[in-house]
Amino acid sequence: MSITVELTYDMSKVLGVRSFEVNGARTVQDVVRLTRDQFGAEHADAFEKLTRVAAVAVNGVLVNHTRGMKTAIADGDTVTFLKPAAGG
Amino acid sequence: MIKGYAGRVLEVDLANRTYAFKPLDEDSARLYIGGKGYGTRLLYDMTAAGIDPLGPTNPLIFATGPLNGSVAPQSNRFAVVCKSPLTGGIGNAACGGSFAYGMKRGGIDILVLKHQAAKPVRLDIDGDANAVRFIDADDLWGKGTYATQEILGKKKYHAVIGPAGENKVLYAGIVSNERIAGRTGVGAVMGSKLLKAISVSGSRKLDMDDEEKFKEYTKWLREMFRDHPVLGEKLKRYGTAGIVNTTNARNIIPTHNFKYGHHKDAMNISGEYMEDHELVGIKSSCIHCPVTCGRDVNVEGVGRVKGPEYETVALLGTNLEVLDLKKVAEWNYLADDLGMDTISLGATLSFTMELQERGMLNAGLHFGDHHGVSDMIKDIGHRRGLGNDLANGVKRMSEQYGGHEFAMHVKGLELSAYDPRGSFAQGVEYATTNRGGCHVQGASMYLESVGPLTINPQNLKLKADIPILQQNLACTINSMVLCIFTTYGLIPKAVHNLDPNSFTHKLLSLAFENSGPLLRAAMSIKGKPMLWFEKWLTYITGQTFSSGHLQEIGGRIFNLERMYNLREGLTAKDDTLPPRMLYEPTFKHMQSGHPLPQLLPRYYKLRGWDAAGVPTQRTLERLQVRV
Numbered sequence: 001m002s003i004t005v006e007l008t009y010d011m012s013k014v015l016g017v018r019s020f021e022v023n024g025a026r027t028v029q030d031v032v033r034l035t036r037d038q039f040g041a042e043h044a045d046a047f048e049k050l051t052r053v054a055a056v057a058v059n060g061v062l063v064n065h066t067r068g069m070k071t072a073i074a075d076g077d078t079v080t081f082l083k084p085a086a087g088g
Numbered sequence: 089m090i091k092g093y094a095g096r097v098l099e100v101d102l103a104n105r106t107y108a109f110k111p112l113d114e115d116s117a118r119l120y121i122g123g124k125g126y127g128t129r130l131l132y133d134m135t136a137a138g139i140d141p142l143g144p145t146n147p148l149i150f151a152t153g154p155l156n157g158s159v160a161p162q163s164n165r166f167a168v169v170c171k172s173p174l175t176g177g178i179g180n181a182a183c184g185g186s187f188a189y190g191m192k193r194g195g196i197d198i199l200v201l202k203h204q205a206a207k208p209v210r211l212d213i214d215g216d217a218n219a220v221r222f223i224d225a226d227d228l229w230g231k232g233t234y235a236t237q238e239i240l241g242k243k244k245y246h247a248v249i250g251p252a253g254e255n256k257v258l259y260a261g262i263v264s265n266e267r268i269a270g271r272t273g274v275g276a277v278m279g280s281k282l283l284k285a286i287s288v289s290g291s292r293k294l295d296m297d298d299e300e301k302f303k304e305y306t307k308w309l310r311e312m313f314r315d316h317p318v319l320g321e322k323l324k325r326y327g328t329a330g331i332v333n334t335t336n337a338r339n340i341i342p343t344h345n346f347k348y349g350h351h352k353d354a355m356n357i358s359g360e361y362m363e364d365h366e367l368v369g370i371k372s373s374c375i376h377c378p379v380t381c382g383r384d385v386n387v388e389g390v391g392r393v394k395g396p397e398y399e400t401v402a403l404l405g406t407n408l409e410v411l412d413l414k415k416v417a418e419w420n421y422l423a424d425d426l427g428m429d430t431i432s433l434g435a436t437l438s439f440t441m442e443l444q445e446r447g448m449l450n451a452g453l454h455f456g457d458h459h460g461v462s463d464m465i466k467d468i469g470h471r472r473g474l475g476n477d478l479a480n481g482v483k484r485m486s487e488q489y490g491g492h493e494f495a496m497h498v499k500g501l502e503l504s505a506y507d508p509r510g511s512f513a514q515g516v517e518y519a520t521t522n523r524g525g526c527h528v529q530g531a532s533m534y535l536e537s538v539g540p541l542t543i544n545p546q547n548l549k550l551k552a553d554i555p556i557l558q559q560n561l562a563c564t565i566n567s568m569v570l571c572i573f574t575t576y577g578l579i580p581k582a583v584h585n586l587d588p589n590s591f592t593h594k595l596l597s598l599a600f601e602n603s604g605p606l607l608r609a610a611m612s613i614k615g616k617p618m619l620w621f622e623k624w625l626t627y628i629t630g631q632t633f634s635s636g637h638l639q640e641i642g643g644r645i646f647n648l649e650r651m652y653n654l655r656e657g658l659t660a661k662d663d664t665l666p667p668r669m670l671y672e673p674t675f676k677h678m679q680s681g682h683p684l685p686q687l688l689p690r691y692y693k694l695r696g697w698d699a700a701g702v703p704t705q706r707t708l709e710r711l712q713v714r715v
């Protein structure tokens with residue numbers, strides 16, 4: 001089961017990629033864990049710092065409006081880390 | 089005269105080259121504040137139904153409000169009001185820059201331009217001498233907005249049009265500094281009057297009711313804004329394009345003529361990317377604004393110019409699938425110099441690309457391909473070749489070439505850069521806003537899709553309520569005249585600092601989402617001023633303003649606009665969204681599009697309108713809307 005993970009701008013600068021695929025995740029919590037693995041021990045602090053201010057969305061829907069970290073995901077879904085913003 | 093106003097309306101007859109300073113109508117000021125509220129009242133009273141928007145009987149009204157001329161942050165904006173040549177309904181646009189400040193220095197609250205000049209002219213207004221000079225503008229006609237303002241110099245405050253206005257491009261705007269009153273074609277109306285520029289000067293000081301309190305409070309507020317996560321940090325650092333990655337993540341950034349709400353490379357046009365790769369400076373183009381959301385970038389062959397804002401990078405970037413910030417910056421510069429609205433421009437270009445894709449028109453424009461776009465923008469501004477058709481906007485293009493189902497406009501005004509399928513309240517706002525498909529007449533999306541504390545944007549809760557509260561508030565903001573960004577300060581720093589995935593955050597979001605009656609009741613309380621703009625208005629004018637007062641005044645302005653539109657022949661059928669928004673899903677869980685038919689009856693009921701969308705007599709009487 002392949003899931004696309006999209007990072008915030010700051011996260012992508014740390015990892016050097018904007019998105020990647022993960023396999024084997026069934027919930028958002030799994031995806032967060034697999035993303036932490038991508039950051040590894042070297043960037044563990046950055047991961048903690050940057051995800052503390054990042055919301056998570058599945059296919060554009062904020063998980064805080066569904067089942068939070070327990071939100072189920074399916075093959076082909078996109079999980080995105082994002083920061084609230086203002087502009088217009 | 090109420091404090092905060094200069095007390096004067098300047099009426100200029102361009103045909104006869106005459107002018108007169110008249111007293112401001114205090115009753116209208118009390119009922120409508122100023123800005124677009126006062127301007128709409130004037131327009132309604134001055135004109136008969138059915139006038140030609142580009143004919144001599146359509147007045148062009150520049151309107152300031154009581155906050156203009158003060159040092160309150162984000163307070164130097166003016167409104168322009170007229171009948172819109174793009175929509176045929178109420179036309180208005182607001183603009184930062186410096187012209188509002190100049191008008192108040194010149195002792196002018198409202199400037200009314202009547203009739204049409206016989207040849208290109210510019211106005212030079214000396215407020216101190218109570219004099220207006222009519223100066224031939226043949227030498228300026230044809231010049232861009234940048235060159236025109238440079239020639240006019242820095243000693244006065246200017247509002248100008250570019251070639252787009254001269255050629256009556258239906259989405260031409262009016263420029264002050266690097267800011268533009270962009271929407272609804274107000275620049276085309278100025279062009280129809282053969283009026284190239286207005287310059288104003290004066291040395292009057294704003295007369296406030298309680299200047300000491302105003303100064304003391306504003307000093308404190310500036311500190312608060314400086315420390316605010318949006319007003320003091322994000323907008324300053326990333327500009328308005330700092331929202332790109334958020335709207336892209338929420339699946340609401342217009343992509344491929346709004347067919348999709350997400351683009352894999354949207355980050356390339358984001359405020360963060362701009363900061364890292366293109367930014368050469370930040371600044372405020374608006375007097376006394378500490379937010380400094382303006383960006384400077386380099387455009388090849390031109391040099392350092394204003395960078396594109398969110399609406400521009402989205403409508404000319406993801407929406408055309410050209411994820412090249414240099415190109416978008418170049419097109420933004422071209423549009424600014426020609427003097428036209430980049431929202432309508434981007435939507436018209438993407439519509440043309442979809443016509444091309446479907447084999448309905450050969451314009452030589454393709455999604456994902458920047459070739460031909462620069463030339464087409466110039467052709468639009470000068471109404472050359474096919475550009476002459478694109479200069480009429482999406483609605484008329486769809487009538488000419490077909491494609492109604494993917495023509496992205498409401499009431500003829502092209503949609504701005506928030507896909508309502510992922511932002512239901514914003515969709516109701518688009519459908520019902522009197523000037524058409526615009527986001528800054530309420531900005532409901534901030535509360536459901538992009539801000540730090542959002543309700544679920546895809547259920548029906550509050551989706552008819554929020555647009556009303558936001559539209560009413562925006563009506564007053566645009567009448568003071570303030571920048572809508574000031575409302576971003578309403579959500580305190582503590583909420584911004586919450587973990588967005590925490591239980592507390594979820595609880596607050598749910599409480600907000602279920603606050604319907606409480607929220608409406610709280611907003612309607614007429615008490616003491618609590619928020620900064622209520623306090624500013626109170627300290628400056630000496631009258632009391634609170635949330636309840638502003639909701640009532642905003643409702644009055646909104647209903648007057650509605651009555652204007654009804655008088656011009658618009659009906660409830662115009663309160664809709666493009667078919668693509670109503671029937672094509674963009675989210676995996678969606679079966680169809682935006683649920684507008686389920687929300688509109690409730691919206692009408694809460695507004696005090698009948699089933700046909702007409703304000704009832706009781707509503708008009710309650711709000712003191714004279715028609």
